[in-house]
Amino acid sequence: MSRIFGSITQLGYVVRDIQTEMQxxxxxxxxxxxYVHDVQTDDFTYRGTPSPMKMSVALANSGDLQIELIQPRNDAPSLYKEFLDSGREGLQHIAYWTNDFQGLYDRALGLGYTVGHEGSIGGELGRFAYLDTEKSLGHIIEISDISGPKGKFFEYIREVAATWDGSEPIRGEVDKLA
Incomplete structure (x- = not known):
């Protein structure tokens, strides 16, 4: 448990082939x-500059821990592209979820953390920020707002995983993550 961020709620993997990794x-x-092939982000910025980043995302749970797979779908600047361009693939970030995103965001910046990329999914209550901690920690820290529809969707994923019988292992194209 982090005294700053709380409990780790997600492990995020950046991959080149999301279908293979889901399998x-x-x-x-x-x-x-x-699975969402074309995730729609709002106001996505990379190191403070707007970026038209496109990605596919797949989400599943193992107990209370969510696993996220991310495959960049274009060459727009992002920490995901940076990670793959460095020759790596796999665990890229750990995430902490919050119902007080702005408070946690301000606290992190006040402690000297810097934002590598940020945006939102589904509007203001779907904000996320990736803190540029890779050089100091070996991975990125993500903070994510779950006070809106995204939080309800994440809870649904956890509930479905808890009773999953192995059928329908990929739940097709979900309209959006929020």
Missing amino acids: RWIDQGVGPWF
Whole structure:
């Protein structure tokens, strides 16, 4: 438990082939996966500059821990692209969820953290920020607002995973994450 951020709620993997990676996790018994081919972000910025980043995302839970797979879909600047361009693939970030995003965001910046990229999914209550901690920690820290529809969707994913019988391992195109 972090005295600053709370409990780790998600592990985020940046991958080159999201379909293959979902299958690897399914083979380990983790699922079902909620897959969105074209995630629509709002006001996405990379190092303070607007970026037209496109990505696919798949989400599943293992107990209370959410697993996120992210595949960039264009060459627009992002920490995801930076990660893959460095020759890596795999665990890129750990995430902390909050119902007081602005408070946590301000606290993190006040402690000297800097934002690598940020945006929102589904409006103001779907904000997220990736803190540029890779050089000091070996991974990025994400903070994510779950006070709106995204939080309800994340809870639904956890509930479905808790009773998953292995059927329908990929839950197709979800309209959006929020």
